[in-house]
Amino acid sequence: MSLGPLMVDVAGTELTATDREVLCHPLVGSVILFTRNYVGLAQLQALTAAIHALRDPPLIVTVDHEGGRVQRFRTGFTPLPPARFIGHQYDMDRQQGIRLARECGWLLAAELRAAGVDLSFAPVVDLDHEMSEIIGDRAYHRDADAVADLANACMAGMREAGMAAVAKHFPGHGAVVADSHLALPVDRRELADLEPELRPYRRLIANNLPGVMVAHIVYPDIDVQPASLSRRWIGDILRGELQFHGVVFADDLSMEGAAAAGGMIERAGMALAAGCDVLPVCNNRPAVIELLEQLGDVINPASQARWVRLHGKAAPAQPELHASARWRELNARICSSLRPPTLDLNGQST
Secondary structure (H helix, E strand, O other): OOOOOEEEOOOOOOOOHHHHHHHOOOOEEEEEEOHHHOOOHHHHHHHHHHHHOOOOOOOEEEEOEEEOOEEOOOOOOOOOOOHHHHHHHHHHOHHHHHHHHHHHHHHHHHHHHHOOOOEEOOOEOOOOOOOOOOOHHHOOOOOHHHHHHHHHHHHHHHHHOOOOOEEEEEOOOOOOOOOOOOOOOEOOOOHHHHHHHHHHHHHHHHOOOOEEEEOOOEEOOOEEEEHHHOHHHHHHHHHHHOOOOOEEEEOOOOOHHHHHHOOHHHHHHHHHHHOOOEEEOOOOHHHHHHHHHHOOOOOOHHHHHHHHHHOOOOOOOHHHHHHOHHHHHHHHHHHHHHOOOOEOOOOOEO
């Protein structure tokens, strides 16, 4: 059975009968996990194994696991710093910042792959304009070239650990105040003014970026539709001008930023027509059922060929990973870097 375009979630820490029925539908191709789906490493490994065993080729298991405040799994995983922390290290020492970004990318991917997770939606490549609360410290830097340096390093570390990178949120979420989970943000800049936002994507694509997630943001000078539903943004700019040949993900279609397109069937149809390969529908099982019943035959062979390449590569299991010298070194270094400095009695930091 081929992998369909829908990405759906599951209710808890193990699959229910209803979950299995949904996941076996041909329109479903992937699963996204949340904090509610995790209580420990052994449970997570059992859950991902159960999901993979349902289909051939296996469904792709994904998660939002960037570091900082967006890290779905905590206990048993290295606490990764927020991207802005890495950007500050870059400002103090460029090479050390790039090294830290690569190490965090490797740790992120190696730990998830050891638990059977195929894909994480990282890195964030939005510029830090200090306007968007939903992005905030998830952004590396305000400077486009610094973001490109650090995102490329993160992607290289993820690739080394057997995981594809998905850059988000195209073309850029950092310069709007509204949160697209709750409203439809509008960015009134002209296309020429967005060149700094696009520069990290140009450099990542030149290094074979596997995936891009497109934002629910309207840029009225370019298109009246949100970028996630826009043929102009996805077909003409991302695929055409930027020559991106990987997988295009819409942001979650359950978000309010996509609601202007109408109901869930209308949103999904517009996203597919615009050129999205994968349609996440999160925390909305009734909408998933509606799509399974009414969306029809939308399987795209070209999308399937791109999508199947994002399966995670072979990786060591968790005991072997934790026994490795590299994991022990990087885990200790990252954990140490996040501890606040202590003061001795003379007021000197130690």
